[in-house]
Amino acid sequence: MTLAAELAPSFSQRLSAAAAETDRLLDRLLASAPCQNEILRPQRLLDAVRYASLGGGKRIRPFLVVEAAALFEAPRERALMAGAALECVHCYSLVHDDLPAMDDDDLRRGQPSVHKAFDEATAILVGDSLLTFAFDVVSRPETHPDAAVRVELVSALARAAGFGGMAGGQMLDLAAEGRFDPRREPLDLAAITTLQQMKTGALLRFACVAGAILARARPEEREALARYGEAIGRAFQIADDLLDVEGDAATVGKSTGKDAAAGKATFVGVLGAEGARAWLKNLVAEAEAALAGFGSRAAMLAAIARFIAERRA
Amino acid sequence: MTLAAELAPSFSQRLSAAAAETDRLLDRLLASAPCQNEILRPQRLLDAVRYASLGGGKRIRPFLVVEAAALFEAPRERALMAGAALECVHCYSLVHDDLPAMDDDDLRRGQPSVHKAFDEATAILVGDSLLTFAFDVVSRPETHPDAAVRVELVSALARAAGFGGMAGGQMLDLAAEGRFDPRREPLDLAAITTLQQMKTGALLRFACVAGAILARARPEEREALARYGEAIGRAFQIADDLLDVEGDAATVGKSTGKDAAAGKATFVGVLGAEGARAWLKNLVAEAEAALAGFGSRAAMLAAIARFIAERRA
Numbered sequence: 001m002t003l004a005a006e007l008a009p010s011f012s013q014r015l016s017a018a019a020a021e022t023d024r025l026l027d028r029l030l031a032s033a034p035c036q037n038e039i040l041r042p043q044r045l046l047d048a049v050r051y052a053s054l055g056g057g058k059r060i061r062p063f064l065v066v067e068a069a070a071l072f073e074a075p076r077e078r079a080l081m082a083g084a085a086l087e088c089v090h091c092y093s094l095v096h097d098d099l100p101a102m103d104d105d106d107l108r109r110g111q112p113s114v115h116k117a118f119d120e121a122t123a124i125l126v127g128d129s130l131l132t133f134a135f136d137v138v139s140r141p142e143t144h145p146d147a148a149v150r151v152e153l154v155s156a157l158a159r160a161a162g163f164g165g166m167a168g169g170q171m172l173d174l175a176a177e178g179r180f181d182p183r184r185e186p187l188d189l190a191a192i193t194t195l196q197q198m199k200t201g202a203l204l205r206f207a208c209v210a211g212a213i214l215a216r217a218r219p220e221e222r223e224a225l226a227r228y229g230e231a232i233g234r235a236f237q238i239a240d241d242l243l244d245v246e247g248d249a250a251t252v253g254k255s256t257g258k259d260a261a262a263g264k265a266t267f268v269g270v271l272g273a274e275g276a277r278a279w280l281k282n283l284v285a286e287a288e289a290a291l292a293g294f295g296s297r298a299a300m301l302a303a304i305a306r307f308i309a310e311r312r313a
Numbered sequence: 314m315t316l317a318a319e320l321a322p323s324f325s326q327r328l329s330a331a332a333a334e335t336d337r338l339l340d341r342l343l344a345s346a347p348c349q350n351e352i353l354r355p356q357r358l359l360d361a362v363r364y365a366s367l368g369g370g371k372r373i374r375p376f377l378v379v380e381a382a383a384l385f386e387a388p389r390e391r392a393l394m395a396g397a398a399l400e401c402v403h404c405y406s407l408v409h410d411d412l413p414a415m416d417d418d419d420l421r422r423g424q425p426s427v428h429k430a431f432d433e434a435t436a437i438l439v440g441d442s443l444l445t446f447a448f449d450v451v452s453r454p455e456t457h458p459d460a461a462v463r464v465e466l467v468s469a470l471a472r473a474a475g476f477g478g479m480a481g482g483q484m485l486d487l488a489a490e491g492r493f494d495p496r497r498e499p500l501d502l503a504a505i506t507t508l509q510q511m512k513t514g515a516l517l518r519f520a521c522v523a524g525a526i527l528a529r530a531r532p533e534e535r536e537a538l539a540r541y542g543e544a545i546g547r548a549f550q551i552a553d554d555l556l557d558v559e560g561d562a563a564t565v566g567k568s569t570g571k572d573a574a575a576g577k578a579t580f581v582g583v584l585g586a587e588g589a590r591a592w593l594k595n596l597v598a599e600a601e602a603a604l605a606g607f608g609s610r611a612a613m614l615a616a617i618a619r620f621i622a623e624r625r626a
Binding site: 034035036037042044049096101102119122125128133136148151152154155159161167172175194197198 | 347349354357358359405412414415434435437442445446449452453465468471472473474476477478481482485487493507511
């Protein structure tokens with residue numbers, strides 16, 4: 001039996017457990033009662049925020065925070081708080097990306113996207129609210145008793161999500177479609193790598209680094225987690241591109257074949273499906289190599305790298 | 314000569330100086346070079362972010378942070394950092410509010426709004442980027458050497474801007490227009506007060522409280538600044554409503570008469586122009602009363618309250 005097969009039951013159990021805990025935490029954080037310094041939480045907005053963030057998704061980002069923190073034996077409740085905040089940022093980005101002026105997607109996780117289930121103005125405010133709330137959650141003492149740790153998380157999350165990270169990556173993606181210049185040059189592999197590193201990679205990298213920040217890990221340990229996070233970030237996007245050309249909408253839970261139709265810059269488009277699969281394998285090896293210094297303690301993180309590369313939805 | 318008239322030249326000089334310093338700081342913070350943990354700042358997005366945030370507006374919010382901090386002799390550079398972050402949040406809210414799905418406004422400060430000067434997708438990402446960047450700026454050591462102070466600012470800013478504050482207020486405003494239920498009841502004075510306290514008041518209150526947080530002021534001093542901030546927040550909105558019915562587009566720098574046409578819930582609509590002006594006077598008195606404990610040191614903050622009530626643009 002391979003290590004991956006041995007870990008499999010434990011892996012899926014741990015993933016489900018972290019997802020369920022993240023959901024329960026978000027459910028509690030997104031209750032109707034306002035917190036100190038809030039005035040009230042308008043019902044329609046809160047309903048839409050909850051629709052956008054509860055009960056869907058594999059919660060792979062919070063799982064990464066939890067397992068990266070576990071590597072250093074940092075308390076799980078703190079990792080769940082940081083993971084919930086990160087999931088708010090991820091969910092905001094999905095809501096805004098689905099808007100008609102952006103990717104114009106009516107389906108998300110097999111359900112109507114927020115602007116379809118509610119309306120466009122509500123969807124804009126849902127994204128704004130979830131993004132803002134992420135920083136509220138990170139700043140709370142429950143995330144870490146040491147304010148210096150919390151503020152380091154705020155800074156890292158803002159850099160990962162902002163114009164130098166995720167939001168900037170979304171901009172590069174729209175540009176690559178020819179949105180602003182129909183005669184643009186097609187992106188080469190280096191440009192696609194940068195784009196995806198920003199659009200998808202930055203938040204996944206943050207998830208791994210957040211575990212190390214929460215544990216006040218040594219610089220070389222943080223570096224190792226950052227390298228691991230960068231490798232799985234790239235692997236995640238290649239797997240996503242492969243799903244877009246090979247998956248079907250029912251399994252994936254969103255429209256497929258759209259990226260190719262929109263002329264999006266994808267790894268599969270440049271490398272072909274075979275080339276992309278080969279690179280995916282290399283990235284898993286790279287992720288595992290980054291974890292080498294942690295020995296068998298990092299078996300679960302290694303399993304996550306393989307899961308990301310092999311996922312079918 | 315009244316106190317207001319005596320202060321007038323000094324007041325407008327100080328307001329212009331804080332605005333110029335805020336602009337220089339934002340210009341520097343929004344440079345092309347990426348910061349640590351950023352990958353790159355895409356040119357079109359950065360251009361649009363700069364268009365949305367530089368060279369416009371009176372910068373009344375940063376001015377409030379600066380003058381509230383000055384009351385406690387907190388360093389001006391730190392107040393300017395917090396003020397710049399707050400201005401990023403304010404500017405993001407303008408960009409998103411102007412979107413076609415929101416207030417659909419083509420003019421802002423006499424210039425094409427961001428989705429007109431660029432496009433809708435860019436405007437959505439500009440708002441997202443400015444909001445995220447605000448938390449980046451607040452989390453920097455230049456804002457305050459003590460991480461506990463920075464994280465307190467993060468929390469207060471998130472609560473003021475989120476679904477329990479500004480974003481929630483925008484939602485209530487859309488609901489009051491009848492966007493979601495054409496047969497809704499018109500808002501009474503209490504409901505309009507709550508709406509405006511969230512939509513406009515929360516950020517102005519934060520500006521004042523931020524000065525006290527930066528100075529690690531005593532709880533009763535923070536409370537006094539919060540009361541002052543709440544009073545000028547209400548005054549600001551009433552003055553805005555009066556401008557919407559009495560001002561002209563050229564002076565105000567945005568379309569006027571739109572709120573009434575859109576059936577928006579305004580103080581002037583409920584109280585009439587005379588009633589609104591009377592209440593405005595009371596609010597200035599309330600703001601001054603909140604400052605009483607600070608004596609003549611608070612003369613500049615009192616002048617700001619009068620400026621807000623009497624502004625013509």
